[in-house]
Amino acid sequence: MNILQKKSLYDNKIAFIGAGNMASCILGGLVKQGFPANNIYVSAPDQPQLDALEKKYQVRTSADNAACAGDADILVLAVKPQILSKVCLRLSEHLSPGTLVISVAAGIDCESISGWLNDHQAIVRCMPNTPALVQEGASGLFATDAVSETQRQNAAAIMASVGKVCWIEDEQLMHPITALSGSGPAYFFLFIESMIETAVKQGLDPIMARTLAIQTALGAATLAGQSDVDVAELRRRVTSPNGTTEQAIATFEAKQLRGTVEAAMEACSKRSQELALEAKAVTAPK
Ligand SMILES: NC(=O)c1ccc[n+]([C@@H]2O[C@H](COP(=O)([O-])OP(=O)(O)OC[C@H]3O[C@@H](n4cnc5c(N)ncnc54)[C@H](OP(=O)(O)O)[C@@H]3O)[C@@H](O)[C@H]2O)c1
Numbered sequence: 001m002n003i004l005q006k007k008s009l010y011d012n013k014i015a016f017i018g019a020g021n022m023a024s025c026i027l028g029g030l031v032k033q034g035f036p037a038n039n040i041y042v043s044a045p046d047q048p049q050l051d052a053l054e055k056k057y058q059v060r061t062s063a064d065n066a067a068c069a070g071d072a073d074i075l076v077l078a079v080k081p082q083i084l085s086k087v088c089l090r091l092s093e094h095l096s097p098g099t100l101v102i103s104v105a106a107g108i109d110c111e112s113i114s115g116w117l118n119d120h121q122a123i124v125r126c127m128p129n130t131p132a133l134v135q136e137g138a139s140g141l142f143a144t145d146a147v148s149e150t151q152r153q154n155a156a157a158i159m160a161s162v163g164k165v166c167w168i169e170d171e172q173l174m175h176p177i178t179a180l181s182g183s184g185p186a187y188f189f190l191f192i193e194s195m196i197e198t199a200v201k202q203g204l205d206p207i208m209a210r211t212l213a214i215q216t217a218l219g220a221a222t223l224a225g226q227s228d229v230d231v232a233e234l235r236r237r238v239t240s241p242n243g244t245t246e247q248a249i250a251t252f253e254a255k256q257l258r259g260t261v262e263a264a265m266e267a268c269s270k271r272s273q274e275l276a277l278e279a280k281a282v283t284a285p286k
Pocket of ligand 1: 127
C-alpha cells in the first residue's frame with residue numbers, strides 16, 4: 001500500500017480546475033459533508049468567481065492552474081470540454097504520477113485526457129448531471145486500470161457528495177449514460193413543461209400548474225426510489241381499469257411514447273459518440 005492509499009479522503013489535497021457550476025457544486029457538497037475547506041484549492045481566470053467561492057466556502061483559490069494543481073492528490077478537471085485540451089497541455093508538466101485526475105467534461109475519453117497530460121495514467125472520467133447543483137445528481141464513473149481501489153473510493157465519495165454514483169467497467173457505456181442521466185434532466189423538464197402548458201390550456205392558473213406539475217414529478221420519483229416494486233408495477237397500480245389514468249396511458253402508448261423515448265436516447269448517444277471522435281482529433285503535440 002503506498003502513502004496515498006493510507007490516507008483517508010479528508011487528508012487529500014483536492015484541486016479544482018474551473019470554478020463554474022460543476023466545480024462549485026461538488027466542492028460545496030464536499031464542504032457540507034465536513035471535508036476540510038483548507039484542503040480544497042480552486043483555480044479559474046475570473047477573480048470575482050474565485051472570491052465568491054473563497055468567501056462562501058473558505059477554500060483556497062488561485063488564478064494559476066499549475067500552482068493550484070501542484071502536489072494535489074486529486075485533480076478535478078471542471079472546465080468546458082472545448083478548452084480541456086488546452087488546460088491539460090499546460091498542466092501536464094506540473095502533475096505528479098500519483099495524482100488521481102477526475103474529469104467531469106462531457107464526451108472526452110480517458111485516452112484523450114491521458115494524451116494531453118503527458119501520458120498520465122490514473123484517470124476517472126465522470127458524467128454528472130445538473131441536479132448535482134442541488135445535491136440530487138446522478139453520475140456515471142469510469143476508472144482506468146491504473147486507478148487504485150482507494151482512489152476509486154475517493155472518486156466515488158467526491159461525486160457522492162452531490163448525488164448517486166454508478167461505476168461502469170466499459171468506457172463505451174459512457175454514451176448510454178449520457179443519454180440516460182447526463183441529458184435526462186432535460187427530458188423531464190420538457191415533460192413537465194408540456195404538462196404545465198396543457199394544464200393552463202385546460203384552465204388552471206400557471207403558478208398552480210407549475211407547483212402541481214413539479215411536485216407530481218418529485219413525488220413520483222421519490223415514490224419510485226423508495227418503493228420495493230419496479231416502476232412498471234407502480235404505473236399499473238395507479239391505472240385503474242376504465243379510469244382516468246388509463247385513458248392518458250393508452251394515449252401515450254398509441255402515440256408511441258416508448259418509441260419516441262428510444263429514438264431520442266439513441267440520437268443523444270450517437271451525438272455523444274460523435275463528440276468523443278471530434279475530441280480525439282485534438283492531440284497533444286509531439
Ligand atoms: N453543468 C452541468 O450540469 C454538467 C453536467 C455534466 C457535465 N458537465 C461538465 O462539467 C464541466 C464544467 O461545466 P460547468 O457547467 O461547470 O461550466 P462553467 O460553469 O462554464 O464552468 C467552467 C469554469 O471553467 C473556468 N475556466 C475557463 N477557462 C479556464 C482555464 N483556462 N483554466 C481554468 N479554468 C477555466 C470558467 O471560468 P470563466 O467563467 O471565467 O470562463 C468557469 O469557472 C464541462 O466540461 C461539462 O461538460 C457539466
